[in-house]
Amino acid sequence: MGIRKVNYERCTGCATCVEECPMDVIRLDRSINKDEMPPCQAACPAGMSMRDYIYLVVQRRFEEAAALVRNTLVLPGVTGRVCFHPCEEDCARRKVDEAVNIRSLERFVTDYALESAPGPVPKLHNEKIAVVGSGPCGLAAASELARKGYPVTVFEALPVLGGMLRAGIPEYRLPRDVLEREIDSVIELGVKTLTSTPVCDLESLFATGYKAVLLAIGAAKSRNLAIPGEDATGVAYGLDFLRDFNLGKGSRLEGKVAVIGGGNVAVDAARLALRTGASQVTIIYRRSRAEMPAIKEEVKEALAEGVRTKFLAAPVQITRENGGLCVTCTRMKLGKKGADGRRQPEPVPDSEFDITADRVIIAAGEEAEVPSKWGLKLKRGAITTDPTTLATSRRGVFAGGDAVTGPGYVIQAIASGKKAAAGINCYLRGEQPGFEEARRVNKPPLKGVDKKARNTAAHLGIAERRNQAEVEAGFSPEMALKEADRCMACGSKAFIKYLRDCMTCFLCEIDCPEEAIYVSPERERRKPLPW
Amino acid sequence: MFNRWTRQVNCDVLVIGGGLGGTFAAIKAEEAGAGKVVLVSKGKLGKDSVSTFAAGVMSVIMPGDDFEAEFRNYALGEWSGAGIYDPAWLKIAMEENYDRVRDMESYGVQWARKPDGQIERRAARGVVLKGTFMKPFMDAMANKVRSTSVEVAGHIMLTGLLTENGQTSGRVVGAVGFDTRTGDFCVFKARAVVMAAGGCSFKPRFAGCSMSTGDGYTLPYRAGAKMGSFELGHFHQMSAAAFDTAGMNLFVALGGHFINARGERFMQDYFPNLVEFADLTSVSQASAMEMRAGRTPVYLDMTHFPPASVNRIRTALRSPTKALERMGIMVGDKIVSPIEYAPCFRGTYSMGGGIVTDIECATSLPGLYAVGDSRCRPEQEPAALAGAAVTGARAGIFAARFAKESGDVEIDRGQLEELEGFTFAPMERQDGIEPDHIITENLETIVPYEVVLIARGERLEKALKEVRRIQREEVSILYASDLHYLRMAHEAANILLTTEMYLNSYLTRKESRRACFREDYPYTDNINWLRNTRLKLEKGEMQIWTEELPYDSLPLKPERTKRLHPIFEVARRKGIPWG
Ligand SMILES: Cc1cc2nc3c(=O)[nH]c(=O)nc-3n(C[C@H](O)[C@H](O)[C@H](O)COP(=O)(O)OP(=O)(O)OC[C@H]3O[C@@H](n4cnc5c(N)ncnc54)[C@H](O)[C@@H]3O)c2cc1C
């Protein structure tokens, strides 16, 4: 009578039987462990459920996939482009071949289904909330709170919204129409925004009727190198260079540019410098390529575009000579691993050398800038908060994003904004925040999965990258379908869906890598014998 | 649940089917420089064909064999052509057989070998010399395909052929179907199409063939191709009665034998020379005669097997081994009890009717080539696996040539729309008949042994009438609640149409020859019936006719006599009544 049993203790949902059964008897049950998080979701600071929206893509239900994404996350058009995708680092498929290209799928669904953003929500509460800063943290919190029915106002010091998404990340990685569209989807929820409105003191906010304040002010103060000559003409800080250019105040560069630092700011400054006229750009970094904190793909693109590197070099002095600049560096070597797991650079004695340049851009890290009169408890420049509610030391004041963590990533800022919104809601409603420790899928598929190459969207040819045109293209629907098909839907199990059509061939049992299937050869007497 | 999406692939050669025939066609077409070759099949390549479950023996004719004697066997032998054969084909099949064996070897297929390294052969069914595979060979074939530039498209059920200007009997320019996972409407535009979709199993109680449902016949039939010889297959198989198992060939090759309810080795009466090596249709007919005489059930006895033989079964036959173990018949390296067997109507795979082709595997429709079980092969060549290999390679080469020499093609939009409607119709319906119901009804119509096993005009007519009724009243309102059942619905419709072709051809042949076994015409009639049946769709009707063999040009001439069919002859001697 055919296939009898799938042993769920053993089944990893590798889908060998689903793929192989000639009679199409077996399917994957994707709902069986719905409360167990696949590794990608567990790795995502915002807890995005990739498994579910990717399955909607598989089913060609792109609009629903986009709606699901937007339900968890604001600005998916942004994260779909610039996210550092920790989900892909943990994707179980890496053990089979390569991670699923989750970021491109996210970008695809949100670009494909633009109408999927949720509309305005009726006001349910009258406690006004002030969000200071319109970066991803502020926007995420504003969106969450608006959807809960609160009146929200976002205060932004700059004349434009978006925080580092606008002032930091250049257009060739995040086109401005996309950013605008994503920010609009927040405003459409009924969020009020006030640009060119820096918040200087918190009292006046409370005095004008705001019941809670979220500080999402980012970490925009450039650290200096504390070396002689740092203030020479022709030397600039990376963030200022990027901000000026991104806000339309930049001028064209000429000649050779040296960029000091190994983070995203350094890499973007270098790539932007190339696009704005520099004849040669060199990144000077204390450690080696492997330790660069910048997103790996961006480093790769920068090198492909012709950015040069000088690794294991630490500037000790900048001097101006015959109309140009000279950066004197000490050679470094990598020593023991530090607290952050990266090998620490140590100077090599008497190894100084010079690098000449027409312009020098310093991108040696950023930190938050918190006015002392706000009276908040700080730790190394960042605001200290309660880890679950993100409440600061001051009643009614919450903080999130880079202002709390120091320079981080967009998705962390968004997650933090969501968390702060939940904290504010609990505060205003007098509720206790709940804890939810989700179970994780403990045995993702490993054996028996056929290798399928990862799909990558097209990139602009190097020669065409002389302007702000977006470097990476999106998936076509066909590519998205192909890539979505690579998701193993971790946590699923095989289930016998069409038992009547089993022909007792044993293929599923024989080929199951986990020996989880039992087939009975006994015949169902339904079909007639000749006598 | 799924949103419908249309997916179009343009290629030079489209191969429909991924069995031994289809994989060979794809490999050879690519080698011949066809350009873009796409191979489409119902499931996962290498796992979704009858070839996957073949018992592991294949005819191997080697240089140094007595070619003339073999030729005579194939052409005139009782168990094979019995006089109906195509000499040009037979010669090609025999000559190219060993090249394909060598090809398979180079793709990684392992053969059992003698100590001197030669392929080990033993006499199998009939008197054919067969080699044995050491391991299932389709994995090696599939891997070979994957190592080439052939594009493999799995889990696609094709439902119709596209023709030039949408005309019946026009040049074939592609095929359509649907993705059984996602519901995509799949459109393949091709300069040449190779039909390698196998035969029709009618979904019997016999493992390893239920995915073969006559799609390889009905698609070209509906497009107007000339078909033929549906009555001349080996339709019957012997299978265990209480569970499904394949493997008879090997069981018998290793010395298994049949006994009837009285414990008599009745095969010795029917086939004094071949005994259990008689082909399975004859064995089934003999068993049916024993039934008439009240001496059933029959059993296959392997209890005398030495451990080496039992272990041979283990290594060569994965699925049957599982079944035998689980039924408590195979214990360790012993077979502990005889197995009750019964004839099993298993359909047209291995040998039988199909699309009529010339020696280049070209069909009556320009651009369409036919291979393996989809091809018309009235038991004349080293059939089944060997035939699939030889025709597969040929079709691949000649389809590649056709694709290179012919111009580009265009899809007729009207036909495309019509076929899309046809493809999804069972799912568009709110209600209707389930495929499983139709398949069971069909089996109930043809399986009782007095319908086709021991046939008679009235009984065949009654069955044909019933099959036509089912098609008219039920196939027309097939219902599919999801994509799985959509595939099953098309399969059911194809099975019914194949059954109609089969019964209609059977009725047309007014004699007894091989699987055609009619009480009302018990003679093998070489005076009037050295003919082939042919059929074709014309103006919406199944036209059927016969064509005479070119007797004068046959190199070996069957005697112009009329003799009692050998099984009737034995039954007469044994006093079993018929008539
Ligand atoms: C060049 C660059 C490239 C980057 N690339 C990536 C990347 O590829 N991927 C990634 O994940 N992350 C990247 N990041 C990091 C990411 O942009 C930040 O982690 C993220 O923007 C932090 O969000 P936030 O909301 O906490 O702060 P921000 O985005 O910094 O926003 C803070 C906002 O608050 C405003 N503000 C500050 N003080 C006040 C005040 N008193 N009153 C009113 N408004 C105020 C600021 O003007 C700013 O608009 C990059 C950062 C930079 C600089």
Ligand SMILES: Cc1cc2nc3c(=O)[nH]c(=O)nc-3n(C[C@H](O)[C@H](O)[C@H](O)COP(=O)(O)OP(=O)(O)OC[C@H]3O[C@@H](n4cnc5c(N)ncnc54)[C@H](O)[C@@H]3O)c2cc1C
């Ligand atoms: C149990 C068993 C044992 C056998 N043992 C032997 C043996 O020992 N020796 C021997 O010589 N012969 C044997 N045969 C017969 C032999 O296996 C077949 O004759 C041979 O495999 C036919 O090969 P083929 O390539 O023509 O078709 P198949 O192997 O049937 O392949 C057909 C292909 O077409 C695909 N297909 C079908 N319909 C569609 C559609 N609508 N759309 C898309 N794709 C489609 C299928 O998925 C499959 O991939 C045996 C048969 C069975 C069932």
Ligand code: SF4
């Ligand atoms: S025994 Fe064969 S037909 Fe049945 S579920 Fe397993 S693979 Fe499918």
